[in-house]
Amino acid sequence: MKRRVGGLETEFGLVCVREDGSRALEPEEAARELFRPVVAMGRSSNVFLRNASRLYLDVGSHPEYATAECDDWWELVAQDRAGERIFAELTEQANARLAEAGQGATIHLLKNNVDSVGNAFGSHENFLVDRRGEFTRLPRYLLPFLVTRQIITGAGGVVHPGEGEDGPARFVFSRRSDHMWEAVSSATTRTRPIINTRDEPHGDPSRFRRLHVIVGDSTMSEVSTHLRFATTDLVLRAIEGGRALPELALHDDIAAIRAVARDLTGAEPLPTAAGSTTSAVDVQQRWLDHVTPFADSEEQDVLEQWQKGIDAVRTGDRTWAATHLDWAIKERLFTQVAERRGVDLGDPAIERLDLAYHDISAEHGIFAALQRRGQAPQILSEERIEAARSTAPTTTRAHLRGQVVAAAQELGVDHVVDWTTFRLTRPGAMPVQVLDPFATESDEVEALLAEIRGTDGAPDSAPVA
């Protein structure tokens, strides 16, 4: 697909502590406090917002934000960052209420993927793919790319030696690699796969299917988030293009993903299914070279950054990466802080630092502090991120959903909305379904908007808070 819709779901970690760091509220209770204004507005902890995104409380008391459908990856990054801002504001409000109640408790929301005992939660990428494409053929080509792309877009982190292993804690490209158990499956928790086969296209199922990639780390850097989508999209386009593709299927995807995480040179031999070997750098370079002809003029910066990321690993020169890519920013920061404190990477101070890096608060977050000092990228303007909090992407169906939610909220009209269907909750109201994720105009939605605005008759007077 030349033009593709994608979306990003982010589950946030949640902790509520007293000043001494001890737990003040259980996650369930803290989540309830966090969602108080959301429930007051939508009478539910599962709502769609004006920017057409979905905000909800997921299993395990994880606040979750799913961007609206985007067909431009910078727009997707803006929508994702808008979600951080929305949750950061909810967190500030909750903390103000807790302070007022004399609770002496502070909620921290962490855009990361694992808690202190190893419970994992996700950052799920969704790509719309053509139903006619051979989905069974896709993983063979996509998996080697996904297994190794952590050397570019991993969030970085520290792993401790496993049971029966020796040696110090070490820096890795992605901690999530240790939480992957299968290449492709329908599971999401117990035996978490790299590609999940859940097939909910949120569109006409005869035309589209959904590719659900759940191997990614939650990324703070706008460059890292953008590259996750832009490079994967290019690879998908090449696979869909039907030409001869790099045959790099690995002998054991799960063994490989863990080896790649730990090999900061990217050079370690990875056995292939065909009986030879490759390496993380080799797989990424071959895919980059292969997709280059598929990239248009607007995608040249993606190719350049992808190459710079590969080079940072291949040569060990982190100059560019250490101010652009999450793993390299962290690698430098953790090394500096460990040296300054005279501790190794396994010290709890470094784990605390890792959590602070992913803290979405402008006040407590270390990523924001790095941005303020020009040591982490800030590609999108403040204005654009702020605008994305209340403005849906204009080039997809999100535009329609955003208009419905905005009008209904403004006029206090009760409504129910999901990815494909919009409906007022008044008696006799007919649902409007939009099955084309690319649709930006619809007569039925126009009629629904007229009904909301009361221009087709008397409005129901049921104002929501």
Add this chain to the structure above:
Amino acid sequence: MSQQSLNAPGHGPEDSGEDAALAGGQVFASAQAADDLLDEIDSVLESNAETFVRSFVQKGGQ
């Protein structure tokens, strides 16, 4: 993606521009700024790092 980026004013040349500015700023970033950051990090880490880490336990998601 190749669609006309109707809503992507921050896309394209502007990005590389800001990128270059960032890289330039990086080169000339004063040692003072780096020290400030490490001081700021110290203040986060001093306040009961280990207890905070242990407090962060959630059921798995997804």
